[in-house]
Amino acid sequence: ATMWTDSVMLAGLTLTAIFVSHTAGVSAPGRPRLTGCRSPEKETFTCWWEPGDDGGLPTTYALYYHLEGSETVYECPDYRTAGKNSCFFSKNNTSLWVNYNISVVATNAMGSSVSEPVDVDVVYIVQPNTPEDVRVLVVDDDPGPYLHVSWEKPLAADTQSGWITLVYQLRVKETSQDTWEEYNAGMQKGYNIFSLLSGREYAVQVRCKPDHGFWSEWTSPAYVQIPDYMLREHSMWIIVAVFAGFLLFVLTWTVNVKRSSVKHCLLPPVPGPKIRGFDPHLLKSGRSEEMFSALVTQHFPPTSSYDDLLVEYLEVYDVEKQELVLGVKNEDPLAPTRTSDNDSGRGSCDSRTLLTERYAEDGDKGGADRQLGQCVAELASPPLEEEKVEAWSTPFSPPPLHLQRQQVGGARAAYHSVLEIPCDSPCAPGSYGHQGESDISKPGGRGASTTLAEPQAQSAEYVEVQTVDHENVLLLRPLADPGGPDVDYAGEDYSKIRDVIPDNVLLLQREPSAWPCAADPGQDRGERSCPTALQELMQPCKPPGPLQQGLRLVANGYVDASAMLC
Amino acid sequence: DNMFLQGWLGILFCSIHGMLGSVLDCEVGGVHCTMSIEMLLDRAIQHAELIYRISEETRTQFKETFIPLALVTQQGHADHLCTVILPTPSSKSEVGQISDKWLLHSVLILVQFWINHLVDLQASLDHYDNTPQDLLDKTKWVSSKLMSLEKGLLTLIRKVRWDVLLFFNKNSIADHLASPRTMEHVMRDYTMLSCFRKDAHKIETFLKLFKCRQTDWPGCSFY
Numbered sequence A: 001a002t003m004w005t006d007s008v009m010l011a012g013l014t015l016t017a018i019f020v021s022h023t024a025g026v027s028a029p030g031r032p033r034l035t036g037c038r039s040p041e042k043e044t045f046t047c048w049w050e051p052g053d054d055g056g057l058p059t060t061y062a063l064y065y066h067l068e069g070s071e072t073v074y075e076c077p078d079y080r081t082a083g084k085n086s087c088f089f090s091k092n093n094t095s096l097w098v099n100y101n102i103s104v105v106a107t108n109a110m111g112s113s114v115s116e117p118v119d120v121d122v123v124y125i126v127q128p129n130t131p132e133d134v135r136v137l138v139v140d141d142d143p144g145p146y147l148h149v150s151w152e153k154p155l156a157a158d159t160q161s162g163w164i165t166l167v168y169q170l171r172v173k174e175t176s177q178d179t180w181e182e183y184n185a186g187m188q189k190g191y192n193i194f195s196l197l198s199g200r201e202y203a204v205q206v207r208c209k210p211d212h213g214f215w216s217e218w219t220s221p222a223y224v225q226i227p228d229y230m231l232r233e234h235s236m237w238i239i240v241a242v243f244a245g246f247l248l249f250v251l252t253w254t255v256n257v258k259r260s261s262v263k264h265c266l267l268p269p270v271p272g273p274k275i276r277g278f279d280p281h282l283l284k285s286g287r288s289e290e291m292f293s294a295l296v297t298q299h300f301p302p303t304s305s306y307d308d309l310l311v312e313y314l315e316v317y318d319v320e321k322q323e324l325v326l327g328v329k330n331e332d333p334l335a336p337t338r339t340s341d342n343d344s345g346r347g348s349c350d351s352r353t354l355l356t357e358r359y360a361e362d363g364d365k366g367g368a369d370r371q372l373g374q375c376v377a378e379l380a381s382p383p384l385e386e387e388k389v390e391a392w393s394t395p396f397s398p399p400p401l402h403l404q405r406q407q408v409g410g411a412r413a414a415y416h417s418v419l420e421i422p423c424d425s426p427c428a429p430g431s432y433g434h435q436g437e438s439d440i441s442k443p444g445g446r447g448a449s450t451t452l453a454e455p456q457a458q459s460a461e462y463v464e465v466q467t468v469d470h471e472n473v474l475l476l477r478p479l480a481d482p483g484g485p486d487v488d489y490a491g492e493d494y495s496k497i498r499d500v501i502p503d504n505v506l507l508l509q510r511e512p513s514a515w516p517c518a519a520d521p522g523q524d525r526g527e528r529s530c531p532t533a534l535q536e537l538m539q540p541c542k543p544p545g546p547l548q549q550g551l552r553l554v555a556n557g558y559v560d561a562s563a564m565l566c
Numbered sequence B: 001d002n003m004f005l006q007g008w009l010g011i012l013f014c015s016i017h018g019m020l021g022s023v024l025d026c027e028v029g030g031v032h033c034t035m036s037i038e039m040l041l042d043r044a045i046q047h048a049e050l051i052y053r054i055s056e057e058t059r060t061q062f063k064e065t066f067i068p069l070a071l072v073t074q075q076g077h078a079d080h081l082c083t084v085i086l087p088t089p090s091s092k093s094e095v096g097q098i099s100d101k102w103l104l105h106s107v108l109i110l111v112q113f114w115i116n117h118l119v120d121l122q123a124s125l126d127h128y129d130n131t132p133q134d135l136l137d138k139t140k141w142v143s144s145k146l147m148s149l150e151k152g153l154l155t156l157i158r159k160v161r162w163d164v165l166l167f168f169n170k171n172s173i174a175d176h177l178a179s180p181r182t183m184e185h186v187m188r189d190y191t192m193l194s195c196f197r198k199d200a201h202k203i204e205t206f207l208k209l210f211k212c213r214q215t216d217w218p219g220c221s222f223y
Helices: A004-026 A232-257 A259-266 A280-285 A288-295 A322-330 A352-361 A366-371 A433-437 A523-540 A544-550 B002-027 B037-066 B074-081 B092-096 B102-127 B133-157 B185-214
Strands: A033-038 A045-050 A060-069 A086-089 A099-108 A111-114 A118-121 A130-141 A146-152 A166-174 A181-186 A190-193 A201-210 A222-225 A312-316 A375-379 A460-466 A474-478 A495-501 A505-510
Touching: A033 A099, A033 A118, A118 A232, A130 A201, A146 A166, A146 A201, A181 A190, A190 B037, A232 A259, A232 B102, A322 A433, A544 B102, B037 B133, B102 B185
Parallel strands: none
Antiparallel strands: A033 A045, A045 A086, A060 A099, A099 A111, A099 A118, A130 A146, A146 A190, A166 A181, A166 A201, A201 A222, A312 A460, A375 A505, A460 A474, A495 A505
16 A cells, blocks of 8 residues: 555656646757767867757756777767867877767756767868968069969868878959959969959958868958059050051041042043033133134144145156157067056056056057156055066166155155156157057046156256145146256246045146147157157266256165165 | 981880880889889879779769668668778877888788778679669779789889888788678678778878878978
């Protein structure tokens, strides 16, 4: 009964106590929890826990551990060094490569609770302290200043013996920005940072890590101000830009000043119609007289003087004598095949058509010669190349009728044929009996009045072309002959231009009466007088006349006034 | 001229052969290895770092593949079986008391131990149905790297002119993985991988310590 009473009382008390405790709000503590353990230098380590519910009563905490392979339980040697709710293991209590089995017990008046056990190997929980003595230096350099960051190893880390190997890392940011720039520095304790902006403030932080472990905390930031500087490249570019701007300004101003000429160069104006000498302003002003007078050139049309255009004189030769000579010499009729040679200056005597016409006129070879009395003048003298006159080319035979044109101030070549009429044949038609028999009326009417005028006592005479009238008639007059034979010509001699044949050959028409020569009727006289001329001609190297001194008689029929040629 | 050219060619060939020969000597642990101690140590450390990284990846992959969530909490029990392959220093003060020779010796022992035991691990991994090929490749790769590391260490020992025979103290190598039969296959393999990872870290740390003792490596600066 007593035992039963005691047990009942005990139960009742316990129940009462529990009831009372519950109503009072106290209980056993909740389970604490180990938050972690860290070793800063692989020689000591610290573990921290967080307490659970304390149950309303003062609670004490105790940390117990045992090493692997051993059942001996030890309690934490140091609760203070590392602060509240921590346990610090000193060097003597730290073993490496050994697992610690650690647990925390919370005890209060109501009871105790044990935390979850944790296994810890010190070598795996190394987290060093922050590096020490971070210094930032601004170094002036060529392109710009840079930062030199230096630091020391964290305290208590034994890197000298190689016990712990640390690698470092730093980060930089501008104080106004949010993003950091990180750099790995390896095992070295200094680092250079380049390309920072001038005039800004930067913050630098450093941290470290063992070869196998955790990163330390960042050091407190070190602030530095970059001084103001101008990049050399920037200043160069500024100079270049200023210079280019100046050049551009000068160019623009020049173009502006000369804009008219630039416009003219780039957009050349379309040339409008313009007449030389025509001044549109005069037209505008309404003074048409002046305008039209400006149009009138001084020398157009050439009306007054024809001196420049005209031939000064004509040297007219009577070729009939020549022909008679030739006719005597060789019986060959001057065949129609006789053609003029290929040099210029042969008269129409050489022209094929004329010759054929002539010889067609009279089949007599002698008469053909007479028809050569028709003076042919050639002004301009392109050669009749296809025609040759071998028959003419006797060594002493002067060229047939040629006209030498003497130009005043002319630049053209002086190789113009000279009309020579070396024969003093009488001009009367009667002296050519043949001629009378000739059929004058031939087509073209060329053969009309083909009498050779023979100068009286002179083989050749000069005539001067005075003018050309409107009928294309050359008005000739004989030149004054001071030293020549006494031939006196009265009046003016005219030669009428019969026609202008191609190659600029003038066919002169010989007027029978134009030649005031002593004409003996009868052929003998003519022959007599002609032979004089012929005799003169037959004398080589004797110039026909003084006025002909300037003439050069060449075989091909040219007469060149510039030189003498025998 | 011809002789001059021949002389230069001869020098060239000799130098090439010398370089190649030295490399070969270094690989087989020859005496005529012309690589310096620093270079050998650097290579050894590179090997150790790689081995550690791959061992960590292998362990993580194994855990994700084979260990269900329910058993993760028991991993602490598995890890504590890794102790005492050989008495190795467990703190910096203890390491400070070890001679250079012993440091290198410890590393060599560890390397040789794991060369042997990784073979068992690979055999065990082959038994699973769904072993990822990547996992098997990693273990094979790690084994090959361990073997090359061993060769390099032997060369290094000869270079430092220590008697290599002193290092082959097989008695001290304890087969600590007398695996308890109660443990599941998977857990045992996981434990082995965990222990291997730990020892890889040890190897790396010891080699770095040795380097700072033997050479003037800037990484071993005081400041």
